[in-house]
Every structure is written in C-alpha cells, then in structure tokens.
Amino acid sequence: xxxxxxxxxxxxxxxGENLVLNCSFTDSAIYNLQWFRQDPGKGLTSLLLIQSxxxxxxxxxxxxxxxxxxGRSTLYIAASQPGDxxxxxxxxxGNTPLVFGKGTRLxxxx
Amino acid sequence: DVKVTQSSxxxxxxxxxxxxxxxxxxxxxxxxxWYRQDPGLGLRLIYFSYDVKMKEKGDIPEGYSVSxxxxxxxxxILESASTNQTSMxxxxxxxxxxxGSPLHFGNGTRLTxx
Numbered sequence: 001x002x003x004x005x006x007x008x009x010x011x012x013x014x015x016g017e018n019l020v021l022n023c024s025f026t027d028s029a030i031y032n033l034q035w036f037r038q039d040p041g042k043g044l045t046s047l048l049l050i051q052s053x054x055x056x057x058x059x060x061x062x063x064x065x066x067x068x069x070x071g072r073s074t075l076y077i078a079a080s081q082p083g084d085x086x087x088x089x090x091x092x093x094g095n096t097p098l099v100f101g102k103g104t105r106l107x108x109x110x
Numbered sequence: 111d112v113k114v115t116q117s118s119x120x121x122x123x124x125x126x127x128x129x130x131x132x133x134x135x136x137x138x139x140x141x142x143x144w145y146r147q148d149p150g151l152g153l154r155l156i157y158f159s160y161d162v163k164m165k166e167k168g169d170i171p172e173g174y175s176v177s178x179x180x181x182x183x184x185x186x187i188l189e190s191a192s193t194n195q196t197s198m199x200x201x202x203x204x205x206x207x208x209x210g211s212p213l214h215f216g217n218g219t220r221l222t223x224x
Contacts, residue, residue, distance in 0.1 A: 034212055041220070043114075043200055046212035089153070091213070097143060097168070098213060102152035 002027045004092055006101035013080055014109050021075040021104045023090035028068050030094045035064050035075050038087045038103070047088075048075070080108045113137070116201050116216040123223050129188040131219050133201030141204040142184035143213075144168075144176065146197040153200065159184055160206070191223045 003026045013019050023033070032051045036044040048057045048064040050073070056065040063076040073090055089103040117132035135142065143158040145168075155168030157176040165176050173195060177185045184203075188195055201216045 032210070036213075036215075041198075041218070043215035043217040044202075044213075046214070049210070049212045051210055097155055097158055100153040102150070 002092060002094060002096065002099045004090060004099050004101040006088075006090060006104050008104060009102070010105040010107075012107040012109060015080060015082060017080050017108075019077050019080055019106075021077070021088050021090075021106070023073040023075070023101055025071045025073075025092045025099075027094060028071050030068065030092045032093050033064075033066055033073050034091050034093075034098070035062075035073075036089045036091065038089060044089065077106075080106075082108045082110045084108050114201055114203050114214050114216040116199075116219050118219050119217065121219060121221045123188075123191050123221065125192060125223055127188075127191050127223075129191050129221065129223075131186040131188075131199055131201075131221070133184045133186070133216055134182050135184075135203040135214070136182065137203065137205070137214070138181065139203040139214075140181070140206040142178065143202040143204070144174075144184065144186045145200045145202065146170070147200055147218075148197050156186065191221075193223050195221065196223045197221060 005024045007022050034049045035047045038044045050057050050066040061078040066073045087103040087105045091098040091100040114135045144156045145153045147153050159165045159178045175187045199219045202213045
C-alpha cells in the first residue's frame with residue numbers, strides 16, 4: 001500500500017530565506033506527484049504537478065523535483081514571504097486514487 | 111478555470127440526523143472524490159466515482175454513502191450522523207486521462223455533530 005511521508009511536519013523561517021520541503025513515497029509505480037497548498041479552513045490549491053516521466057516543474061518562486069526511483073520529491077521555495085505561510089501537501093497517484101502526505105505547516109516570519 | 115463548489119462551508123447537525131453534503135463541478139470531469147481531513151490523520155478518501163451512477167469505496171467508507179445521478183454532482187450522505195464524523199469534508203474532481211491534470215478541490219465543509 002502506498003504511503004506518503006512529509007518531513008518536517010512544521011517549519012518556521014524568517015522572511016527571505018530559501019527553503020526545501022520534503023516528500024517521500026514507498027511505491028515508485030506512480031503516474032504523477034502533485035504539490036498542494038492549503039490555507040487554514042480552506043480547500044487545497046494545486047501548485048505543481050510532475051508526471052512520472054519528468055524530473056522537475058517550476059512555477060514562479062516554486063520548483064518541485066521528482067526522483068521516482070528513490071521515492072522522493074522536494075518543493076523548493078525561493079525568497080520566502082509571509083504570504084507563503086500555509087500547509088503544503090504532496091500527493092501521488094498510481095493504480096489507486098491520490099494518496100496524500102500529512103503536510104508541512106510553514107510559517108514565514110516577517 | 112475549474113470550479114468545484116461545496117454547498118455549505120459550515121454545518122452543525124445533531125447525532126442521528128441524516129446529513130447530505132453536496133458538491134458540484136463545472137468542468138465535465140468524470141472523476142469525483144470525497145475526502146475527510148482530521149488533525150494528525152491527514153486526508154483520507156471516503157468514496158470516489160469515475161462515472162455517473164458508479165461509485166467505489168475508499169479507505170474509510172463506513173458510515174457514509176454517496177450518490178451520483180448527474181455527472182456534475184456528487185453527494186456524500188451520512189445516514190445517521192455520529193460525533194466521530196465531526197470533520198472537514200473536501201470534495202475534488204479530476205478528468206479522465208488525468209495523469210497530466212491536477213486534482214481540483216472545493217473549499218470544504220466543516221461539519222460538527224453534537
């Protein structure tokens with residue numbers, strides 16, 4: 001059964017810092033990996049999707065990488081801002097619907 | 111832009127009541143999902159549907175049922191609400207051939223059962 005782990009569970013950084021969020025998964029037979037953002041009390045917003053044949057995707061200050069063979073993905077956030085404070089979740093899809101990690105709660109301090 | 115709309119942001123119900131949570135999407139997606147989200151447990155899949163009148167159990171279907179009579183609408187039903195069903199419920203939709211398309215979520219319904 002696919003399991004997705006995100007480390008750390010919470011992270012607090014000063015504004016302007018570059019940071020990396022980690023996601024690992026146990027079954028490398030995936031179709032894609034997605035990163036989401038969730039603000040308190042809200043639904044999830046898709047940030048980046050990496051298909052299994054791809055190594056990375058970029059959107060603005062965000063860069064996500066995928067190493068399928070080792071079961072790892074990272075989300076890199078450049079020049080963090082207080083508005084980046086949220087919970088970030090990764091999820092993988094394979095032969096079953098999306099399996100989610102429990103998220104990393106990020107606080108960017110001004 | 112895809113829009114997934116959940117009919118209520120907040121609901122308060124009493125134990126034993128029958129509860130309907132409604133979800134509508136406007137992009138003709140074949141696949142729709144219901145998740146619940148609880149602190150420390152993350153998102154857990156309750157049911158999903160890949161076509162009208164089709165449904166599949168997820169990881170935690172006990173105490174829930176679903177209905178999909180029209181493609182755009184996917185309803186979650188709590189036949190007899192219990193306090194352990196107090197949670198945030200999230201609906202999502204996804205097109206067939208989804209490998210290159212992200213999952214789209216509604217804003218969630220926070221249900222409290224007293």
